[in-house]
Structures are given as structure tokens and as C-alpha cells.
Amino acid sequence: MFELMAVTKALSDETRIRLLAALEEGELCVCQLIELVALAPSTVSKHLSILRAARLIEARKQGRWMHYRLASAGAPQAVEQALDWLITTIRTLPRIRQDRQRLAQIKETDPGVLCSQQTRQRQGGACKLNEVVLSDGPNAV
Amino acid sequence: MFELMAVTKALSDETRIRLLAALEEGELCVCQLIELVALAPSTVSKHLSILRAARLIEARKQGRWMHYRLASAGAPQAVEQALDWLITTIRTLPRIRQDRQRLAQIKETDPGVLCSQQTRQRQGGACKLNEVVLSDGPNAV
DNA sequence: TCAATAATTCGTTATTTGGCGAATAATAAA
DNA sequence: TTTATTATTCGCCAAATAACGAATTATTGA
Structure with missing residues (x-):
């Protein structure tokens, strides 16, 4: 069972x-x-x-x-x-x-490339997006 | 899906x-x-x-x-x-x-009997069974 | 019509589950 | 050996789920 x-x-x-x-x-x-x-x-x-x-x-x-x-x-x-x-x-x-x-x-895509892309996304990669969102755009503070 | x-x-x-x-x-x-x-x-x-x-x-x-x-x-x-x-x-x-x-x-067991048994169990009905169990039988205290 | 009864719906609580990030393990590369 | 990298385990939080009793619905019988 x-x-x-x-x-x-x-x-x-x-x-x-x-x-x-x-x-x-x-x-x-x-x-x-x-x-x-x-x-x-x-x-x-x-x-x-x-x-x-x-x-x-x-x-x-x-x-x-x-x-x-x-x-x-x-x-x-x-x-x-x-x-x-x-x-x-x-x-x-x-x-x-x-x-x-x-x-x-x-x-x-080569799996190796895929992995390094993902690592970059999880680390600093998202900052650029955050900066844009924080300084401008519909959700700006 | x-x-x-x-x-x-x-x-x-x-x-x-x-x-x-x-x-x-x-x-x-x-x-x-x-x-x-x-x-x-x-x-x-x-x-x-x-x-x-x-x-x-x-x-x-x-x-x-x-x-x-x-x-x-x-x-x-x-x-x-x-x-x-x-x-x-x-x-x-x-x-x-x-x-x-x-x-x-x-x-x-007839379903009708089954239902009334269950109703009694949910209400006070379990007392009779409890009394027997408590006073005698393999699980007596 | 009114009480009794079989089953369902509702509201609450405790447990399980899915998600993430941080820390860890295992392996490759420098 | 040290560093980088791929994946997993761990610890936590939020959402979903299973369980119950009380209230409700639908139907029968008095």
C-alpha cells in the first residue's frame, strides 16, 4: 500500500x-x-x-x-x-x-551554457531588472 | 490538464x-x-x-x-x-x-439498521458498549 | 404539518505539501 | 590544493488538504 x-x-x-x-x-x-x-x-x-x-x-x-x-x-x-x-x-x-x-x-542550448546562464540569473543578473523597476515603470517607488 | x-x-x-x-x-x-x-x-x-x-x-x-x-x-x-x-x-x-x-x-447488516447504529454511536449510544468493555471482556480495566 | 433521518455543506483546526534561499556535498577545473 | 560549479539537503514560510462537529438540506414517516 x-x-x-x-x-x-x-x-x-x-x-x-x-x-x-x-x-x-x-x-x-x-x-x-x-x-x-x-x-x-x-x-x-x-x-x-x-x-x-x-x-x-x-x-x-x-x-x-x-x-x-x-x-x-x-x-x-x-x-x-x-x-x-x-x-x-x-x-x-x-x-x-x-x-x-x-x-x-x-x-x-548546450547544458553547460544553460547552467551558467541560470547561475547568473540567480545572482547579480536580476539586479539590472530591479534597478529599472525601482527607478521607473509602473511599480516605481 | x-x-x-x-x-x-x-x-x-x-x-x-x-x-x-x-x-x-x-x-x-x-x-x-x-x-x-x-x-x-x-x-x-x-x-x-x-x-x-x-x-x-x-x-x-x-x-x-x-x-x-x-x-x-x-x-x-x-x-x-x-x-x-x-x-x-x-x-x-x-x-x-x-x-x-x-x-x-x-x-x-441492513443499511437502515447500520445507519441507526451509527447515529446512536455518535450520540450517547456508545455508553452501553463502553460499560460492557469497562466492566468485563478482554479490555476490562 | 411536524419530527426523524440520511447525507451534505460550512467553519475550524492540525497536518502535509510546495516553494524559496542558504548551507552542504560532490566533482571538475585552475 | 584551491576555486568553481552542479545538484542536493535543510530550515523556514505560505498554501492546500484531511479531519471533525455543527448547521443545513432533502426526504420519509408520524
Whole structure:
């Protein structure tokens, strides 16, 4: 029962559904998934750990990068069937199709470049935006 | 996406899984489900409304009684497939088998009698049982 | 019509969950 | 070895959720 609930709880969050859908096309590294769902690295990492605990995804470490993929054929049957159901069900949903397009763009960028972009955004990169907002614009103080 | 999430969220609670499993064998009224999961009527009613909103179950009103059953063939394909997956997956789980046995007992009692028993229990009615338990039996003080 | 009853809705409380940033771990590069 | 970088874990806060009892609705029976 515990294992079943791990699966159903893992599937009960929209972000995690999107992550699974993204992985349908093949293995991705964390920074690519972060780029797709546009959430903090710690948040995405937590979502991935929940999916992994439910055995819906598997991980592979390569240097500093972690690569995630959907559970393989070796997974429990309940997990495999759940994934089958999910993937066929979500394929046509607008949100998922949108993600799929965006993912194609993301894959064009080298993951290394992607990571450094994200790091810059989290650090000083946002300052320029703040300055503009604070000195001018509709939300000026 | 909204409809899909309604289904996955509905399946993310253990009580609701047990309710679905109970309904696999056929239609049941609310008081029978209350008896099975041993939760407050308002709680069970809420769970049923969540399952119903996800279209996993359907309802039929007969007088003061509401009868619930699993979604029929007319349900959305995603719902039907989810139910198929769930029912086959949970059938062997200890907790569900246990519920199935208890449900057989519950069905032996007339629902009307069941309801009045429950009403008495929620009010002062538990006293008689308490007295017996307190004065004698395996749990006597 | 009025009381009883099956179920639901409402309001409140406690727990769980999702989100973030800071700190940490692990690995690569200088 | 030291620094940079990728990802995770931790600690905190806000939002969502499950539980209950009280009040309400809908229906039957007196």
C-alpha cells in the first residue's frame, strides 16, 4: 500500500506530471528540467526525488551532472502501467504540447551554457531588472 | 490538464483508494462506506465528492439514501483506464483484502439498521458498549 | 404539518505539501 | 590544493488538504 501511495502522490502534482512528460522523449539533466518548469533548483530537485522514490524515474550521475529518465522495463509492473496510462493520457494536452516545443528549444542550448546562464540569473543578473523597476515603470517607488 | 489533475489528486489519498476498491464489487450506500473506513460522515461525504468531481464514481439517489458506484463505460477514457490500472494494482494488497472481508460482514447488516447504529454511536449510544468493555471482556480495566 | 433521518455543506483546526534561499556535498577545473 | 560549479539537503514560510462537529438540506414517516 505504501508503494502504491508513493506512486499516486507522486502523480498528484502538476509540475511532476510535466517533468515526467518531458522525460518521455529521453534522458535529461537537471538544469534542462529547471529551465523547462522555471522553478528554483532546490524545488525541482525535491520533485525529482519524490518521483524517484516512487520509482517512476531513474537517475544516472555523470560528473557533476545528474541525468534522469523514465523508469525502465525493470520497474515494478504497477509503476510501468501507471506510466503507460499517464503518457498516453497527457500527450494531447495543450500544456504538455507547449512544454514539448519549449523543450526542443532548450535542447538546442548546450547544458553547460544553460547552467551558467541560470547561475547568473540567480545572482547579480536580476539586479539590472530591479534597478529599472525601482527607478521607473509602473511599480516605481 | 485540470481534469487529469482532478483524477491524480483524487487517487492520492489512501481513504479514497479504499473507497474505490470497496465499490469494485458493486454499488454501496454512504453509511456502508462510513462503516468500512470508520470516519465521520462529513469526511466520507467529502471524499466521495472529490472522487465524483474526478468522475471516478457516479451517484444515484434513492429516497434519503445515496448509492455510489464506480464510473461506468460512459466515463472519459482517461478515467476508465485509471480505474483499470488501480483496481488490478490494489487487488492483492493486504489492506484492501482486509477491507473486502470486512465489507462482506457489513453487507450482511441492513443499511437502515447500520445507519441507526451509527447515529446512536455518535450520540450517547456508545455508553452501553463502553460499560460492557469497562466492566468485563478482554479490555476490562 | 411536524419530527426523524440520511447525507451534505460550512467553519475550524492540525497536518502535509510546495516553494524559496542558504548551507552542504560532490566533482571538475585552475 | 584551491576555486568553481552542479545538484542536493535543510530550515523556514505560505498554501492546500484531511479531519471533525455543527448547521443545513432533502426526504420519509408520524
